[in-house]
Amino acid sequence: MKISTPGRICLFGEHQDYLGLPTIAAAISRRISIEGAPSDDDQVIIDLPDINQKEQFSIHRTLPYAKDRDYFRSTINILRRRGFIFTKGFRCHVHGNIPINSGTSSSSALIVAWANFLTRNADNPAELTPKELGEIANEAEVLEFGEPGGMMDHYSTAIGNIIYLESTPKIYVEGLKPQLGAFVLGDSQQPKDTLGILARCRYGMEAIIQKVSAYDSSFSIFTTPLAQANDYSSLLSSDELGLLKANLEDRDILQEGKKLLLDSQNTQNADFDAQLGQLLYRHFANLRDHKRTSTDKINRMIEASMKAGALGGKINGSGGGGCMFMYAPTQAEAVAEAIRSEGGIAYIIHVDSGTRLEA
Template structure:
């Protein structure tokens, strides 16, 4: 499908009029900073040129009419009777209305048609784009005047409370606050943000989708959180004069000085988080100095930590990253996302993309007997209006 033309055309065919608003809500990549969000650390995401597109108009009643082009499905509901749908996909939209109502805002009924080109299951946060994009549209249509950071918090709560997914806020911030050719440094404790330039005239980011979706992720994710929390509680006792709320408050030197007082696995988990926070800040400095070689090295170090210290990679993604070590066109690569599969993020020379894809496809198919998917991405603005007829 071609966007936004397809959502506009479908809206006209379904409702017999032009939409009042057409909104683009991007997915995101996380350049560096994995498993730091729930440890009150730093992340460095960016909005990308894969997006969910919305065509939206207000209704004269309190009914909700949603159409999902990608699912070829629709949903009809009422504002006064918001309840979870067995279809599941409408819940990402319904949750936004629920959170607005909880916070004293009264949106009216709407007609919504949406679809997009964010690959599903690739870890590019299509769900956050849906929530962020619709909240932005409702904010515009009904004049709530909510700032973007508040929209991000509402979108997170919609997914936490209505959909039932205990996600962090990074994905929503990236979708709403993204800026073209910039990465967004997000402090997950204070929610303060800072932009850093990503100048890539000769280089680009390319995602390699391993096609692996391990079922370990939910259980192991919870285990990693508990191990980090155990480390924090022990370090509080070992450093009683320090105000330690999370691993964010620890340095590598402090951690190594008490290595023998921590369980070995807890030490490794804490080591990764503390060093990953340091890598995020070093990555910002590298971007500011336009030092892409240093930035690439930090990506590789991040993967090494994910593989050996945090133990959330898998043989397939390790294989993909290892293949880049001998390729002079690749400055760095790492597994992106929560772990146990998904995509690797590769920073490589633009002129080498075609040869790289051909080589990686051949070796991956030879090793694992299945094809890779590739997603070239460019860094774009966050949620924005692309067409308005009000």
């Protein structure tokens, strides 16, 4: 059996899901696959030649974790808590073409694929919905180990295409089906600075919200208008005020983006591509200037792409390195070459389906 799962890009809502705000993400045509079958013994053997590693363990009744982020074991433990039974091991091979550790959700896609494979090959097999697989992967990767990430990666890679995701006050997922052209994904080959970025973008913003809420009990990250942010200038440093405004504006940009994507499903809009690109670039400007998630190299890759005909784009993922992407429905090859000229690796990509059983 072979299961494949896509990577993802975040169109809107970057660095906002952990604040309880919505996100819009797109699954992409770079995928990771798990191919294998049950074995005759209790050994789980997973070959990962792309990273020159192998996982091997016995599928005991309970699986103690042998290392940090032990996702292969945690997924089995989560599924057992949900009633799945495993008495036999597996022989599996993992291969993918999603850039690794670059902000395109390679690890989440792997865990979604693993959950899909396991549920179909348990002693009591079941075919779960993509949403259920996303929930399981989030629990196995984030909740089980107390990680700081959100759930966008797991739902996006499991469900596929484009999704709008709310996590507050409850989980709500809506599929969006606009007709989008090509994107170009650019890998800067710079390692991400996830912890450093989170210290500023998450913990720094949470401190700002706490400070402003103590001063104004009516403040809400969900509803307070952007223009009202200036009322808090005496409380906050210029840096803090800029971060607050960036989050409020990115919240509003997402809603503009959702409306644009929804409207495009029902009406013809000759300016759709240009408007989408402009919104992506506005989001990037906040990430670059106020959340400071970008790097000089990624900035150069994006500006070179714009000169080559891209309509807009942004850094993708936690930041401090990793990947960016550009929307380039008519100039994908030229944009890819511009990214390469700045030292990046370029991939032309399209929106793709979610986790699936391959024929």
